[in-house]
Amino acid sequence: MARYKEYNYDQMKMIPVAFDRQILPGSFEYSLSYLIDHELDLTSFDRHYRNDDNGRPAYDPRLLLKIIILAYSKGITSSRQIERLCRENITFMALSADTQPHFSTLADFISRAPEAITDLFSQIVLMCDQLGLIGKEMFAIDGCKLPSNASKEWSGTHAELKKKRQKIDRAVRRMLQRHQEQDNAELAPDIQAREKEQIKKLRAVSRKIKHFLDTETERKGISGKTVKSNITDNESAKMKTSHGVIQGYTGVAAVDSQCQVVVHAEAFGQGQEHGLLKPVLEGIRETFVDTASEKQLKKTQITADSGYHNRGMLEYLEAEGIDAYLADTGFRSRDPRFKDHKSAKERNKRQDKERFSQSEFAIDRKSETCRCPAGKIMWLKARRARIGHHLFMQFQGYEHDCNDCGLRKRCLRNPNQPTPRQINVALDITQEQKAGIIERMKRKIDSPKGRHIYSQRLGTVEPVFGHITDAIGIKRFSLRGKRKVDGQWKLMMLLHNILKIHRYGWEWA
Template sequence: MARYKDYNYDQMKMIPVSFERQILPGSFEYSLAYLIDNELDLSAFDQYYCNDENGRPAYDPRVLLKIIILAYSKGITSSRRIERLCRENIIFMALSADLQPDHSTLADFVSRSPEAVADLFSQIVLMCDQLGLIGKEMFAIDGCKLPSNASKEWSGTHTELKKKRQKIDRAVRRMLQRHCEQDSAEQSPGIQRHDEAEQIKKLRAVSRKIKRFLDTEPERTGVSGREVKSNITDNESAKIKTSHGVIQGYTGVAAVDSKNQVVIYAEAFWQGQEHGLLKPVIEGIRDTFNDSKSKSTLKKTKITADSGYHNREMLEYLEAEGVDAYIADTGFRSRDPRFKDHKEPRERNRRKDKERFTRSEFIIDRKKRTCRCPAGHALWLKAKRARIGHHLFMQFQAYEKDCNNCGLRKRCLRNEQQHTPRQINVALDITQEQKAGVIERMKRKIDSPEGRHIYSQRLGTVEPVFGHITDAVGIKRFSLRSKRKVDGQWKLMMMLHNILKIHRYGWEWA
């Protein structure tokens, strides 16, 4: 017969715990505690406390900051989970000196002080610079799109939200009408009517919520000046297209140094399009290093960014500021000889043009200036050099008699009922003013061997930072609302990334 050891729950074991000895040298929590206690100035948090003469003492911002950054390093952003860790996890108990702050204290500390967090982020960047972790040879700029604490189901233009409210009100009226008919017929109310009463209560609350939003919030306009979708929950967030679908969130932009992937500037924006985001990032980098010895950082450092930041206004701004930038355009890869055998992806959502004859199916001889359509008919030369925008084309057009009687008319014209015959534009060149323009200068610069070499470092510099935060650390969304608070949380994430760099490479004991 099997024998087992005796056990008894009616006993006590006293375990002495020294909180100071739990923070072991060489660990991340040791580096975090030393950094916050000895290197950072947290006086910016004092403005949020007014208990000099009355009121009970507040939790020290140093303690709260240690707890929150350590929790973020483990991918935990929920204040309730952090509160539980302070009660159950010995490392969090030691780091917080067993103060055990509640979840509302932790949540308020993160959400109400984004300006103080931004000041700490700048201090961390300058410390990385002093420790030699920033090379200042190349800064790569890119954005990471993350969902926010808002549902995209509550998004829409003011017209769409009005229609949604009217639809909800109609549904409520139908249910109330049905209840009135049941009362007239003296039918006993059943379970279904009780459920509908609860549903009516919820729908009316939703209708009032939409009405309050429409009465208090103006129509939201985008960069182009046209109206964009608002969001009732967080009106500063935006619907953003990503590779995983459409999300309701923010774009977190970061500028990363190429030496050790230290984030030198970070800011969250409400828009998904990145066309106008380069200028505030450049100015933010300049402000970060403004008080340091390296005031001419941007004069010596190369800036790289992908095609999302490429537009004439930004390129003109960079030239005016004297910034050595390498910004790719949408056709950069197609001009790269290394991708000459690269197959273009199949176009999506092609409807009527799916079976339409393309220009490559026409037989064109540029020297003889002749063109023949797939049906074998010759096209006449409409223009030797026609200008469309900044581009020059050789234009051919079919004869009306050939197009009207052609059996391939359906596959050649955009519309079978089209009266004008098919026209073909053959690209020849661009205008002289375009060749001398800022866009062509950037194309020549980035297509040079040196430009391709510099731009090729961008991907391996900035993308691992986003991968580290979202996959290695595990933070995949923002937990706050409004741009001000989300910006503070984004800087807190990037500050965690930089502190990990200091822990691994900046100090001797790491």
Template sequence: MPKFKAYNYNQDAMVVVNFKEQLQPGTFEHAIHFLIDNKLDLSLFDKHYKNDDDGRPAYDPAILLKIVLFAYSRGITSSREIQWCCETNIIFKALSCDTVPHFTTIAAFVSSYPSEIEQLFEQILLVCHKQGLLSNDLFAIDGCKMSSNAAKEWSGTFKELEEKKQKIRSRIRHCVREHRKLDKNSPSNAPQAARQAQTIKTLEQAFDRIDQFLKTQAPRMGQGKRPKEVKSNITDNESAKMTTSKGTIQGYNGVATVDKKHQIIVDAQAFGHGQEHHTLRPVLESLEKRYQRLKIRQNLLNQ
């Protein structure tokens, strides 16, 4: 029998790594690294940091942007998974210079600066325009349904939510009666009585939540020629119930506008209604305003 050198894929090794050499020209990670370091103005984030004289040093927005954008390009959107990649993946280690931002830091960065992220998006569009990557004369518009963190069971018209509130009130009264019966009986019923008390507390919180929503919000109207009330959602009233190929979701309709030359996204928005024909006008208006603001092209829709 021939002899071969033994090997073990589970073994660890100490390897000298130059992070810059891992970002090879021609790769997407190199493009991100070069673009953020040389083409984008990240000073717009400076106003959010107040640690000039005291406080611990913060993660550089450039580092956070690099790992987040690279993660998104790989279909990774979980902040916890991005943190794990920074611990284990050599490309993430190279982009982050072997730092490991906590997942809460990553999540806060992504969610806390919507206007700054949009400004960075527009800076990238200007780079693409100067490189001749945009045709600026023909665009494709398409959408996809995206789930939100809002629960479908908290949806309904105001009439349906009022009915749900009354059902909860009736159940609270029933639970209170049962709880009083348990209190009168032997101490052996104490665990059951405690569970009943917790149930009552949960129901009361749900009742108060619906009641507060109905008192402070107005019915949500649809986008049709004859607007009629559509379902509101107590958790996220900007989202909507939508029918997809995989069933009904509570979420948003994400609509992207793409330039024809190299399929570069030039505009993206989220709408809280499923029918896309209502999104065409606001998408086109947003695109024209962006092109005017960036001085790429005036009167885009009239040419």
């Protein structure tokens, strides 16, 4: 018969714990504690306190900052979970000196001081520069879309939200009418109570939507068009990601190519990245102003993907004399390394499902002839027709051939259209377009030097986002409002840079 060791819960074991010996040299918490206590200026946090003469003494910002950054390094952003760690985890107990701050204190400290966090982030960047962790040869700029503390179900234009409110009001009226009709009927008390509670909730939702429509104006995008607002957080945006549609913010980061140190970070409440490059570049310049590195930045190369490519941005970069490499939407198709790459399938499969594509027409540019899939000759409508800044060779079918053709349904978008099928063969672009700023950027990035520089972008900036979201595990913002979310995004990038200092900057780490 099996035998087991005896155990007894009716006993006690006293374990002495020296908090100063729990923070061991070489550990991240040791680097964090030393950095905050001896290297950083935290006086920017002092203006949030007004208890010089009266009031209860506050927790030291250094203490709270150590706890929060250590919790963020473990993927924990919930203030309640951080409070529990300070009660149960020996490392957090040691770092907090067993003070056990309340979760509301931690939450308030993060949300009310985004400007102080911005100042702290700049200090860390300059420290990385002093330690030689920033090479200033190339800055890669990109954005990471993360959901915020707002539901996309509360998004919509003012017209859509008004329609939603009317639908809720109709539902409430129907429920009240049904109650009046069934006053004499015997209904179970639990059913009546549940329906009354539902009516109360729907009315509250209706009042919330009405208050938002009365107090908030229609939100406009960069192009001036109306975009969806959000009742919970109107500064956030509804945006598409690889994981579906989210309600959140785009966290943009500029990353140095040497050690992947983030030199600037900012959160924006928009999914489109057009127009976001300029504030990032101005933020980098502001960080290094009045330093010896400011002149070196003029030689730094800037790389960004096609999301930041537009005429206005290229004109700004050229006027400022910035050596930038911005890919356009056709960059990969011009790359000879991707000549065998299959193009993406049409997203709208219903449209043009069986329609003949241009590749199915036999086109000979030299002899200037074209034959349709039915074997009929098409006549040359124009040798060099200009459409916008592009030049085309145009062919069109004969009416008597198209009218009686059995493949008419597969050739024309609308079988009832009176005009025959026309084919536009791209030849070239106009001279003024060749001399334009967009073509100059294309020639620059298509050169061997340009492709070599741009190829470093992906391996520079994307690992930073992977480090925060996958390795550490922070996958969303927990605050609302651009100001607070921007502070939290800078706090995440601040953590990333402190980890760089811990790994490569300190000799004793």
